[in-house]
Amino acid sequence: MxxxxxxxxxxxxxxxxxxxxxxxxxxxxxxxxxxxxxxxxxxxxxxxxxxxxxxxxxxxxxxxxxxxxxxxxxxNPSSHIQNTEKIKSIKKELMKLITEALYLGITSNELYSMIKEIETSTGGGKSS
Amino acid sequence: MxxxxxxxxxxxxxxxxxxxxxxxxxxxxxxxxxxxxxxxxxxxxxxxxxxxxxxxxxxxxxxxxxxxxxxxxxxNPSSHIQNTEKIKSIKKELMKLITEALYLGITSNELYSMIKEIETSTGGGKSS
DNA sequence: TAAGTGTACTATGAGTATTAATACAGTTAG
DNA sequence: CTAACTGTATTAATACTCATAGTACACTTA
CATH class of the missing domain: 1.10.10.10 (Winged helix-like DNA-binding domain superfamily/Winged helix DNA-binding domain)
Incomplete structure (x- = not known):
């Protein structure tokens, strides 16, 4: 596995x-x-x-x-439902990582593409 | 500090x-x-x-x-220039975190907003 | 030359991770 | 009812990592 x-x-x-x-x-x-x-x-x-x-x-x-x-x-079937603290924590970590990515020359267009790519491959079923 | x-x-x-x-x-x-x-x-x-x-x-x-x-x-004045391995590593970590964020219900629009917000606050000088 | 700087090494103790062993509680199929 | 599975917990031992203390060396600069 x-x-x-x-x-x-x-x-x-x-x-x-x-x-x-x-x-x-x-x-x-x-x-x-x-x-x-x-x-x-x-x-x-x-x-x-x-x-x-x-x-x-x-x-x-x-x-x-x-x-x-x-x-x-x-x-857990409700594993995608996390509490507010966890969501906040994820967002904070994302802000930090996106800031670092932009600083290192990864463009916002590349970031947008990544988001689209992930949405497409996961069907985006939950977020709409 | x-x-x-x-x-x-x-x-x-x-x-x-x-x-x-x-x-x-x-x-x-x-x-x-x-x-x-x-x-x-x-x-x-x-x-x-x-x-x-x-x-x-x-x-x-x-x-x-x-x-x-x-x-x-x-x-280091060239600290924003990292090698390919590092960029790849950051991208991989981003993919993982974005996937988790979408899974947990953070919408792609929220993610786009975060990127814009960061760009605005850092002047987006390097990525264009 | 004195007072700053970075860098490296050894030894020690505390905390964490992993293991081994054991035991208890619950479920289920025969 | 029992054997064989399941999760869960505890204790003890060991190894590894982290931080510290102490010390010393090399470089820079006023």
């Missing part, structure tokens, strides 16, 4: 969080779809189940998944 | 790197302007000079500043 970069400075559990978020956002993992179990994924990636659990706990705290004891962990 | 969040999980030297980049990108610090010395800033922020040096070394490796023994550290 994916791989962990053991040489990265980014902790393993954070790499997992990022990857699962990406799969959920890109709708590779669909609402209510089950995630691999903690033990199964641990074996596949050859890392400790507690580390997987650490990532899943973080994903749950960010509202991306929900977990049911005895059943498993699933994509 | 700025403050360090000791409670943050982000290392102190990384916070410094981020802050100086922001000041350079927003042209608060201008080309060839001198940065506070390692020892002076250490005293002001009450942290170790080696930690400041760690941040300055990172800024230098990212081409944002240059240093001269015996003289000091200065804003």
């Amino acid at each position: 994916f791989e962990i970069d053991l040489r990265s400075r980014k902790p393993i559990y954070e790499q997992l969080v990022d990857k699962f978020k990406e799969l959920i956002i890109n709708e590779v993992l669909k609402p209510d779809e089950q995630l691999p179990s903690v033990r199964t994924l641990a074996q596949q990636l050859m890392i400790n189940p507690n580390t997987i659990q650490r990532a899943y706990r973080e994903l749950e705290s960010q509202n991306y998944i929900y977990s049911v004891k005895g059943k498993g962990s699933f994509v | 700025f403050e360090i969040d000791l409670r943050s999980r982000k290392p102190i030297y990384e916070q410094l790197v981020d802050k100086f980049k922001e000041l350079i990108i927003n042209e608060v610090l201008k080309p060839d302007e001198q940065l506070p010395s390692v020892r002076t800033l250490a005293q002001q922020l009450m942290i170790n000079p080696n930690t400041i040096q760690r941040a300055y070394r990172e800024l230098e490796s990212q081409n944002y500043i240059y240093s001269v023994k015996g003289k000091g550290s200065f804003v």
